[in-house]
Amino acid sequence: MKIAIDGPAGAGKSSAAREVARRLGFRYLDTGAMYRAITVQALEKNVDMQDEDALVDLTRRSELEVKSDDQNGNLILLNGRDITRAIRQPIVNKYVSIVAAVPGVRKELVNLQRKTSLNSGNIVMEGRDIGTNVLVDAEFKFYLSATVEARAKRRWLEMTEQGMNVPFDELLDEISMRDQLDQKREDSPLCIAPDAYVIDTTPYSLAEVVTKILSIVSHTTH
Ligand code: DC
Numbered sequence: 001m002k003i004a005i006d007g008p009a010g011a012g013k014s015s016a017a018r019e020v021a022r023r024l025g026f027r028y029l030d031t032g033a034m035y036r037a038i039t040v041q042a043l044e045k046n047v048d049m050q051d052e053d054a055l056v057d058l059t060r061r062s063e064l065e066v067k068s069d070d071q072n073g074n075l076i077l078l079n080g081r082d083i084t085r086a087i088r089q090p091i092v093n094k095y096v097s098i099v100a101a102v103p104g105v106r107k108e109l110v111n112l113q114r115k116t117s118l119n120s121g122n123i124v125m126e127g128r129d130i131g132t133n134v135l136v137d138a139e140f141k142f143y144l145s146a147t148v149e150a151r152a153k154r155r156w157l158e159m160t161e162q163g164m165n166v167p168f169d170e171l172l173d174e175i176s177m178r179d180q181l182d183q184k185r186e187d188s189p190l191c192i193a194p195d196a197y198v199i200d201t202t203p204y205s206l207a208e209v210v211t212k213i214l215s216i217v218s219h220t221t222h
Contacts, residue, residue, distance in 0.1 A: 001026070001122050002137070003217065004130035007144035008190060009178050010151030012201045012209055016144065017126035019210045022072040024217070027120040029066060030074045031127035031134070034109045035100040036087035037064055037078050042099060043091065049098050056104030064112065090166065093174060097181035100128075106187050110134055128182055131193035140217055141196035144209065150202045151175055 003026070005017045014030055021028035038059050041047075047054045065077040076084045086092075099105055113134050117123050125134065131141035146154075152172040159166050182190040192198060197216055201209050 001139050002117060002135045003124045003213075004135050004138040004141045004193075004196075005124060005126040005144065005213075006128055006130050006132070006142070006190065006193070006196070008128075008146075008151065008182065009175050010155050011144040011146045012154065012206060013126045013144050015206050016201075016209045016213065017124045018072055019206070020213050020217075021124035023210070023214060024122065024124070026122040026124050027068060027116075028072050028074065029113065029116055029120075029123060029125045031109070031113050031125060031130065032096075033074055033076050033087055034064060034066065034112065035105070036092050036096050037076050037083060038062060038105060038109070039092050039096045039099045040083050040086050040089075041078060043095065049095055052102045052104065055099060055102050056108070059105045059108045064109075066116065090164075093178070097178045097185075101181060101185040101187065103187040128190040129188035131196050132191060133188040136193075140220070141193045142213055142216075143192045143196040143198045145198065145200050146202045148172065148176055148179065 003020065005013050007013050017030070018028045038055070041062055042049065042055060042058055045058065047058055063079050067075040067077065069075045075082060076087055110133065113125065117125060117135060127134065131138060131143070149172065152168060152175050155171050155175065156166065156168050199209060199212055
């Protein structure tokens, strides 16, 4: 079974997708982490972010592996190096939507995502275009949304807990900017698949969102 979970930054996709996968005993794949990995590599190699050919070339030459860790999260290995923490740096947030808008980069990573699904059996895959492009034949599609303020607040709390001191307004601007870039790009922009269940997570806790998803999956399959 394939479960696709899409939505904008900060809607709670990663936590919900990972927990749903853990409860069902499915593999979890965070596709945003893959775009982030290429962004880390581009920053380290000083690739010009406007140079699409260089970004595609870099993606083709990168050996990207996404493994499951012992908590059903993802370990990101790039050319054998563990960059799981590096992909979450604030500078990566700033550039990742630019890298993810390049069609040649998307083509390479979408191939890898489909291959991973084929080799994994049951999977929960999370991103922006999973239900609309990567796994159009997924048995279940969910689109998680939340107001931009609620999403920025969640990110702010997360970062504050990790000891990072980022002004709330800065996060709000950054998330709004990423929404724009992810929704307006030409190649598979963020949008709601016609057959997706839409959940506005603004008033709900993570546990409530997970329960909603699991109840839809179990009601429809039993
Ligand atoms: O979910 P995230 O914040 O880690 O995603 C990082 C960026 O990658 C996001 O700005 C959009 C892009 N992305 C994408 O274009 N397609 C996906 N399937 C997943 C992420």
